[in-house]
Amino acid sequence: MTATHHRFMLYQWNIVGHTQQLLGLEKEIKEKNISHAYLFSGPRQGGKSSIAKTFANIIQCPNHYCKKCKDCQLIQAKAHSDTLFMEDNGESIKIDDIREIIRKTNLTSQSPYRVIVIENIERMPIEAQNSFLKTLEEPPGKTIFLLTTSHLDQVLLTIQSRVRHFHFSTVDDGILKAYLKETFGSRSDMDEIINMAQGRPGLAINMIKDEGAFEDQKKLYNQIETFLKKNDLAQKFSFIEGIEKDKDQVSLFLDAFTRYLRKLLFEYMNSSSPLLGKRFTPRDIINLFESLEKTRYFINRNVNKRLALENLMIQTER
Ligand SMILES: [Zn+2]
Structure with a gap:
């Protein structure tokens, strides 16, 4: 089997x-x-x-x-x-x-x-x-x-x-990992791929087959990490301005943001280490989840996209 x-x-x-x-x-x-x-x-x-x-x-x-x-x-x-x-x-x-x-x-x-x-x-x-x-x-x-x-x-x-x-909800990490190993062989960055894929086989396969897609995901992840670690609204708004018109980019960004927050909460639950050097409480992260959902809702209904995304960014400031 x-x-x-x-x-x-x-x-x-x-x-x-x-x-x-x-x-x-x-x-x-x-x-x-x-x-x-x-x-x-x-x-x-x-x-x-x-x-x-x-x-x-x-x-x-x-x-x-x-x-x-x-x-x-x-x-x-x-x-x-x-x-x-x-x-x-x-x-x-x-x-x-x-x-x-x-x-x-x-x-x-x-x-x-x-x-x-x-x-x-x-x-x-x-x-x-x-x-x-x-x-x-x-x-x-x-x-x-x-x-x-x-x-x-x-x-x-x-x-x-x-x-x-x-x-069809997300696929269990263990099942996904077994499949990727069987299909593409073992690789040292497998855990990183599994973590970024968050149970989506299509995304995982895409990252394995296309080095560029993998690099893009990593870059996006790092970008989100920087946004959460630092106050720099000008930089955040200019990022939004850059992706706002591209539906795919916006969607990738919101997905990656959600995945990053999940990872943060997961690490917190496992080690209770402070979230990004105490910048956020677990409650803050949950509020951010809610803001993300709201942002998605507004964007899907063609309410002012830029405003919705900028609002989300304001919430990453402390
Ligand atoms: Zn046939």
């Missing part, structure tokens, strides 16, 4: 962790009880998109993901005419985009299903979600929607009630 293949599993998912949810999905496939729409929720880079892709592959391949046939190869290359992917390109999703993608799949269909994978469905504005609801109520024949979201609170409840919902 390997880290990614549970001995009770029917199919070769090659996914780290999430065993219970995968077994649940397998049961539906085996019992031919597949829904016309699924929603996979959970933190960014936790495995949702890989699971959606593999799920699509398992139901489209005559041998349930043999990895050898033409269907498998085309789906893995995201070039299969009945399995379409709307990846997160940072843009919002218009209802016309979805209509277009449905029209495309209607043209063909040699396969058991028309599978449409839509990454980060929260990119749909509310009006678009409302229109999409009608499609979910009367899906075109044999169509299966696989939707993902890392912001469930931004997905209409009416949509949530019309899909089968599976939540």
Whole structure:
């Protein structure tokens, strides 16, 4: 048995962790009880998109993901005419985009299903979600929607009630470590990677495969540490000015900030050493967590992004 293949599993998912949810999905496939729409929720880079892709592959391949046939190869290359992917390109999703993608799949269909994978469905504005609801109520024949979201609170409840919902939370450090060791071999900075990944296999794999991404994460971490250690509002505001317009950068920054605070609290609980030379009390850190959540909330609702981020920075001053 390997880290990614549970001995009770029917199919070769090659996914780290999430065993219970995968077994649940397998049961539906085996019992031919597949829904016309699924929603996979959970933190960014936790495995949702890989699971959606593999799920699509398992139901489209005559041998349930043999990895050898033409269907498998085309789906893995995201070039299969009945399995379409709307990846997160940072843009919002218009209802016309979805209509277009449905029209495309209607043209063909040699396969058991028309599978449409839509990454980060929260990119749909509310009006678009409302229109999409009608499609979910009367899906075109044999169509299966696989939707993902890392912001469930931004997905209409009416949509949530019309899909089968599976939540994928973070993966246990031990499981992640075993997988990384098995797949990429041992390395001296493994613990650092595990620590920065905070249970997100996608992020860990990215750091291992791409030295630049690893360096960027380390830099961001050091930057956050400096922000917490020193009073220098001018420098902090200029950092915000630099990332504010780039949605990905902001999101990486907020994620890294959260991870850094978790690490601080964890160290405090294990050693009760003062937090950054007594600059912060545990209560301060919890307040910062709350501010981070608020900042995320405002940013996702397009409230003045810069103001929200600057407010967060003010709270790191003593
Ligand atoms: Zn196959």
